[in-house]
Amino acid sequence: xxxxxxxxxxxxxxxxxxxxxxxxxxxxxxxxxxxxxxxxxxxxxxxxxxxxxxxxxxxxxxxxxxxxxxxxxxxxxxxxxxxxxxxxxxxxxxxxxxxxxxxxxxxxxxxxxxxxxxxxxxxxxxxxxxxxxxxxxxxxxxxxxxxxxxxxxxxxxxxxxxxxxxxxxxxxxxxxxx
Numbered sequence: 001x002x003x004x005x006x007x008x009x010x011x012x013x014x015x016x017x018x019x020x021x022x023x024x025x026x027x028x029x030x031x032x033x034x035x036x037x038x039x040x041x042x043x044x045x046x047x048x049x050x051x052x053x054x055x056x057x058x059x060x061x062x063x064x065x066x067x068x069x070x071x072x073x074x075x076x077x078x079x080x081x082x083x084x085x086x087x088x089x090x091x092x093x094x095x096x097x098x099x100x101x102x103x104x105x106x107x108x109x110x111x112x113x114x115x116x117x118x119x120x121x122x123x124x125x126x127x128x129x130x131x132x133x134x135x136x137x138x139x140x141x142x143x144x145x146x147x148x149x150x151x152x153x154x155x156x157x158x159x160x161x162x163x164x165x166x167x168x169x170x171x172x173x174x175x176x177x178x
Contacts, residue, residue, distance in 0.1 A: 001032060001052050010045040015130045017047045029053045036137075045131055104143055111178040112143040118174060122167070134163060146175050 004025065008017040030053060037048045104112055119133045126133075138158045147153040153171060154164045 001054055004051045004053065006049045006051070008047045008049070010047070010129075010131060012129065016136060019049075022049060022051075026051075026053075029055050038135075104140065107178065108140075108143040108146070111146065111175065112139055114174050114178060115139045115142065115171065118170065122170075133167070138163070142171060142175070146178070147172065148175060 006019075006022045006025075008019055008022070010016070011018045031051055032054065033052045035050045039046050039048065115134075116136070116139060119130055119139070123130045123133050135158075138156075141156050141158055142153070145152065145156055147156065149172065150164060150168050153159060153168055154161065
């Protein structure tokens with residue numbers, strides 16, 4: 001197994017973190033696990049991702065300078081996906097963070113998109129960046145769990161007490177509507 005650390009800066013243009021270099025790196029590799037950390041330097045948000053991975057399907061091509069080929073995006077252990085150039089580009093154009101938004105069922109995807117729309121409206125109303133409300137990873141976790149009460153919402157990974165206090169009822173309403 002190998003380790004690789006990426007530190008990504010928030011992009012206001014994308015409304016998220018530009019993870020294109022990380023996705024490119026993942027081509028031809030299988031991620032066994034990852035850890036992520038958010039932090040700020042001089043008020044600017046950053047996202048650090050530590051990947052534990054193994055090369056496959058193209059390790060020889062990678063060493064020889066050739067181009068590794070991959071299949072369309074598939075879910076891998078640890079919730080990380082392997083990407084081809086087409087799927088990664090399409091998700092980026094749609095404003096998603098493809099690394100963090102794992103494969104969602106159609107119903108989960110619908111709830112995720114409803115929460116993204118809600119987040120955009122809230123951020124615009126408050127005059128703040130999207131990440132100040134929530135990130136795609138939090139919304140994906142909520143969509144997968146579909147909590148029906150505040151206690152369930154508060155136990156989800158990445159959901160802070162302040163988020164539950166400030167937005168919990170609205171999120172639960174979206175979960176119940178989907």
